[in-house]
Each structure stands twice: as structure tokens, then as C-alpha cells.
Amino acid sequence: MAYRMIWNQTAYFGAGSIEVIPGELARRGFRKAFVVSDQVLVDTGVTGRVTALLDAAQFPYEVFSDVLPNPPIEKVQAGVAAFGAAGADVLIAVGGGSPQDTCKAIGIIVANPEFSDVRSLEGVAPTKNPSVPIIAVPTTAGTASETTINYVITDVERQRKFVCVDPHDIPVLAVVDSEMMASAPRGLKVATGLDALTHAIEGYITRGAWELSDLFHLKAITTIAGSLKAAADGDPEAAERMALGQYVAGMGYSNVGLGLVHAMAHPLGAFYSAPHGVANGVLLAPVMAFNAENSGERYRDIAVAFGVADAATMPLDEVRVAAVEAVAELTRELGNPTTLGEIGAREEDLPALAQAAFDDVCAGGNPREATVTQIEELYRSIL
Numbered sequence: 001m002a003y004r005m006i007w008n009q010t011a012y013f014g015a016g017s018i019e020v021i022p023g024e025l026a027r028r029g030f031r032k033a034f035v036v037s038d039q040v041l042v043d044t045g046v047t048g049r050v051t052a053l054l055d056a057a058q059f060p061y062e063v064f065s066d067v068l069p070n071p072p073i074e075k076v077q078a079g080v081a082a083f084g085a086a087g088a089d090v091l092i093a094v095g096g097g098s099p100q101d102t103c104k105a106i107g108i109i110v111a112n113p114e115f116s117d118v119r120s121l122e123g124v125a126p127t128k129n130p131s132v133p134i135i136a137v138p139t140t141a142g143t144a145s146e147t148t149i150n151y152v153i154t155d156v157e158r159q160r161k162f163v164c165v166d167p168h169d170i171p172v173l174a175v176v177d178s179e180m181m182a183s184a185p186r187g188l189k190v191a192t193g194l195d196a197l198t199h200a201i202e203g204y205i206t207r208g209a210w211e212l213s214d215l216f217h218l219k220a221i222t223t224i225a226g227s228l229k230a231a232a233d234g235d236p237e238a239a240e241r242m243a244l245g246q247y248v249a250g251m252g253y254s255n256v257g258l259g260l261v262h263a264m265a266h267p268l269g270a271f272y273s274a275p276h277g278v279a280n281g282v283l284l285a286p287v288m289a290f291n292a293e294n295s296g297e298r299y300r301d302i303a304v305a306f307g308v309a310d311a312a313t314m315p316l317d318e319v320r321v322a323a324v325e326a327v328a329e330l331t332r333e334l335g336n337p338t339t340l341g342e343i344g345a346r347e348e349d350l351p352a353l354a355q356a357a358f359d360d361v362c363a364g365g366n367p368r369e370a371t372v373t374q375i376e377e378l379y380r381s382i383l
């Protein structure tokens with residue numbers, strides 16, 4: 001058995017750490033940057049914090065801000081065309097998962113033009129060349145896309161969201177600066193934080209989990225459980241811990257996979273444009289309950305990480321229930337929706353949603369095998 005682990009070549013952490021970007025660009029010999037962001041971030045001045053540093057260093061760049069949440073194929077193709085026209089040699093992604101993922105797809109297609117239809121990148125794509133070098137600056141805490149080998153694109157025409165797994169896409173440099181995340185509204189901090197918690201928990205119980213990935217996921221669960229609420233309420237120290245916690249979760253799950261929560265969340269993004277983190281938040285506790293009997297002693301560790309009293313000594317069946325309840329309680333306290341109806345799901349769509357979740361690449365990592373009918377029942381139970 002060979003266990004593969006892939007992480008960023010270089011990563012910086014800490015409030016204000018974006019200041020390293022001009023020096024890193026110069027040191028690596030780049031000449032022009034193509035900044036991939038979105039219009040909200042441009043309008044609110046978040047992207048401008050990075051471009052101001054480029055201006056001050058007189059480093060040439062162009063900004064591509066035509067990215068949408070649940071990023072569609074068409075915006076990737078527009079980005080590839082704009083990159084070609086710009087004559088840039090490095091990509092800088094400034095944004096949440098959507099700009100990060102759009103940027104990865106652009107970088108991969110520029111280096112591997114035979115995949116310009118985008119759809120053929122689904123799953124493990126046999127690309128030959130590494131992406132155009134990417135510097136990733138996340139503005140949510142978050143997807144950890146800055147350190148994962150994945151990106152997620154939406155096929156609007158076919159109502160599908162698909163995951164692409166490709167080590168060639170990993171950013172050469174990640175700059176995890178909690179100040180870049182500070183302007184996110186509370187609801188966004190809650191949703192993206194629940195996404196990070198889902199990565200940590202699904203990564204901890206996924207089929208491919210092993211000693212080294214456990215290290216990251218356990219640390220991430222403890223960090224996120226202890227800081228998400230305060231970070232959402234605007235505490236800068238908690239925000240710093242969330243920035244780290246979400247990244248550490250990414251160091252794990254990117255290498256070992258996820259499970260049914262992500263498989264079931266992706267169709268909700270494709271059908272109803274549900275924000276990814278909100279969808280995960282609705283699904284996490286119910287899917288944990290579904291997986292409980294296939295999780296060995298791992299829910300005890302989760303309960304301990306959440307600070308559940310007596311979790312270390314409680315009988316196994318009780319501690320499993322306590323772990324699920326701790327996650328459900330946090331989700332309620334944060335004010336995330338707890339039913340699918342709140343994000344627009346409709347009874348008549350459930351069979352199609354269940355089939356899409358069953359076919360999703362993340363489903364294979366789930367510790368308990370689930371049939372299409374069981375997935376449909378799971379959706380129905382929280383409609």
C-alpha cells in the first residue's frame with residue numbers, strides 16, 4: 001500500500017501576510033499576473049488589498065472578476081480567453097472557493113488546451129502538464145481550495161456540479177491571511193465555517209483515512225468546534241484560528257476524500273444554487289447519524305473534540321448520539337438552516353437529487369454504502 005500526500009510547496013499564515021506576495025512574485029521571476037476574483041470582492045475592496053500591493057511594487061496585472069458562485073463552465077472558458085489576451089505568466093486567485101476553483105480550471109486548461117470543453121476534466125483528469133502557477137489567497141474560511149487538489153465546476157445546462165481531482169492544479173503558494181476574510185458577512189462566515197467543519201469530520205471518517213490524515217482532521221475538528229461561533233461573531237483571534245483550522249482540514253481531506261455530505265450537497269448547488277456551506281450545514285448531522293454504526297470509535301473522538309462531558313468514558317452507542325447532537329446543536333446555534341425546504345428543495349426533485357448524489361465522486365469515500373433509495377430517504381427526512 002502506498003499513501004500519497006500532496007500539499008502546497010509554500011504557504012504563509014497570519015493577519016497581514018498578503019504583504020509577502022510582491023516579493024514572492026519577484027523571487028519566482030514572474031512578469032505579469034492575472035488576478036481571478038469576483039465582482040463583490042472587487043466592489044468591496046477586498047481584491048484591491050492585493051492589487052494595491054502589486055501597484056506599489058509596480059508589478060503588472062489584469063483583473064478578471066467575472067466569476068459566479070457555484071462557478072459555471074462558461075466563466076472558466078471566458079477566463080481562459082481573457083488569460084490568453086492578457087499575456088500573463090502567473091495566476092493570483094483572490095476569493096472564496098468559487099474564484100479559487102475557476103482559477104484552477106483556467107490554469108489547467110491554459111496548460112492543457114485539449115480539455116477546453118471543461119466537462120472532460122470531471123473526476124481524475126489525465127492532464128499532462130501542471131497548471132499555470134497559482135498563488136491562492138482565500139477570502140473565506142472555508143473551502144481550503146488553496147491547498148486541495150480539487151476544484152468544483154457547475155454545468156448549468158445539464159444541472160450538474162462536478163468535482164475535478166488533479167494534483168496538477170495545486171497552487172504553488174497559498175497565503176492564508178485572516179484579514180482577507182474579515183469583511184465576510186456573518187451568514188457567509190457561518191456557511192463557510194460549516195463547510196470546513198464538514199471537511200474535517202467527513203475526512204476523519206472517510207474510507208481512505210489513515211494515521212497522517214487523522215492528525216490533520218482531529219486538529220481541524222478541535223480548532224473549528226472551538227472557534228467558529230466566536231469567529232462568526234467577529235472575534236479576530238477566533239478568525240485567525242478558523243483560517244488555520246480550515247486549511248488544516250484541507251491538508252487532510254484533499255488527500256483522502258470526503259463522503260455523502262458533499263455528494264448530497266453538490267446537487268443542491270446545481271439545482272437550487274444553494275450556497276455550498278449552507279447545504280453542508282443542513283446535511284452534516286443527519287448524514288453523521290446515518291453513518292454512526294460504520295464509524296468505529298471515531299465519533300468518540302469527535303465528541304471529545306467538541307468538549308462533550310464524559311465523552312471519553314461513555315458507552316459507544318451513547319457517545320455516537322452525543323457527537324451527532326453536538327454538531328446539530330452548533331449548527332442551530334449558528335443559525336444555519338436545518339431543513340432542505342429552507343434552501344428551496346422540492347419533493348418532486350428528490351429522485352433526481354438522489355441519483356446525482358449517488359453518482360458524485362465524493363460518495364465513494366463514505367464509510368457506509370448508501371443506495372439511491374437510502375439517499376432519497378435521507379433527503380426526504382430533512383425536507
Ligand SMILES: NC(=O)c1ccc[n+]([C@@H]2O[C@H](COP(=O)([O-])OP(=O)(O)OC[C@H]3O[C@@H](n4cnc5c(N)ncnc54)[C@H](O)[C@@H]3O)[C@@H](O)[C@H]2O)c1
Nearest residue numbers: 040069096097098139140143145148150151152183184276
Ligand atoms: N476546491 C475545493 O477543494 C473545494 C472544497 C469545498 C468547496 N468548494 C467549492 O467552493 C465554492 C464555495 O466557495 P465559498 O463558500 O468560499 O464561497 P464563494 O466563493 O462561492 O463566495 C460566496 C459569496 O461570498 C462573497 N465573499 C467571499 N469572500 C468574501 C469576503 N471576504 N467578504 C465579503 N464577501 C465575500 C463572494 O463575493 C460571493 O458572493 C463551491 O462551489 C464549492 O463547491 C471547493
Ligand SMILES: [Fe+2]
Nearest residue numbers: 143195199276
Ligand atoms: Fe466543501
